[in-house]
Amino acid sequence: MKFPDLSQAEILAISKALADTEYGFTGSELEVLLKQYDFADENPTMTKYKRLYNSFVERYNREKSCNSIYMFIQKCMDPARGLVDEEKYAKRRMETNKILMLKGIEIDDGGNFRTVQKAQGVSEVTRRTRELRQKLYGYGAHQYVLQCCKEELLAEDYFHAVQEAAKSLCDRVREMTGLPEDGNELIQTAFSNKNPYIAFNSLRTSSEQNQQNGFKEMILGIIHMVRNVTAHELRIRWDIDEAAAVEMLQQISFLHKYLDQCIVVKKYM
Numbered sequence: 001m002k003f004p005d006l007s008q009a010e011i012l013a014i015s016k017a018l019a020d021t022e023y024g025f026t027g028s029e030l031e032v033l034l035k036q037y038d039f040a041d042e043n044p045t046m047t048k049y050k051r052l053y054n055s056f057v058e059r060y061n062r063e064k065s066c067n068s069i070y071m072f073i074q075k076c077m078d079p080a081r082g083l084v085d086e087e088k089y090a091k092r093r094m095e096t097n098k099i100l101m102l103k104g105i106e107i108d109d110g111g112n113f114r115t116v117q118k119a120q121g122v123s124e125v126t127r128r129t130r131e132l133r134q135k136l137y138g139y140g141a142h143q144y145v146l147q148c149c150k151e152e153l154l155a156e157d158y159f160h161a162v163q164e165a166a167k168s169l170c171d172r173v174r175e176m177t178g179l180p181e182d183g184n185e186l187i188q189t190a191f192s193n194k195n196p197y198i199a200f201n202s203l204r205t206s207s208e209q210n211q212q213n214g215f216k217e218m219i220l221g222i223i224h225m226v227r228n229v230t231a232h233e234l235r236i237r238w239d240i241d242e243a244a245a246v247e248m249l250q251q252i253s254f255l256h257k258y259l260d261q262c263i264v265v266k267k268y269m
Helices: 008-019 027-036 048-063 067-076 080-084 086-103 124-138 158-177 183-190 206-232 242-261
Strands: 105-107 113-115
Touching (some): 008 048, 008 067, 008 086, 027 067, 067 086, 124 242, 158 183, 158 242, 183 206, 206 242
16 A cells, blocks of 8 residues: 655644543553654653654654654554553544544554545544434434444444444343343344243234244344444445445334333343
8 A cells, every 4th residue: 555645733643643641552652662663762751742743753754754654553553452452442543543534544443554535624524423413313213323323433434333333232132131142142042932031022922923033033134234244344345325324224223212112021140
């Protein structure tokens, strides 16, 4: 991949994203990273983001290229770092991607760069978030789905909002039942006709049992079609635009509304 050049303002913004007090690297972590990747570190006592910015600028002036800065970003986004503190890692990556999307690239959750549609301005993510939420409000979307349409998800495109909404179905069923399973096993156990944890109706007649099975299969359909696919396929093979996202989020919202009406028969002990 040919990396686009970065302005001083963009280098400064990336420095702040990587060295933020709340979710960025600590001073000692920066010291190790800078030394490991041959970046100058002339003022270790300086504010973290200024320290990192100065190191980036020195390297750029020395090489007349941003390639080493991109290399440093990629090393900082090694997925193994997310195992230490997943929340801080996700926030750090999201804030960095907000800047990179202005250049038409982003770091995926595998720690690799990929091309994305170039943002036309800093307000684009907020605009997209607002417009999608307005459409979903108009359709009476469920609160669980609306929670999945936040700015940090749409910063990485509708793909991620739909993926999180699909995951919310399993999260909701686990919350209702206390079952520890996930995916197919969770839904099959929770909506069993013979020993259910959640009941769609009284389950007294064959028709009611068929309804229970039908509802279960609808949830499994979303899991198999969306959640499992988006979790395991390369994004380029399962891209999604706004219209498709709205339709998929409507379907997931429909299922959440039926879950509102279901009866919790028992909790896992």
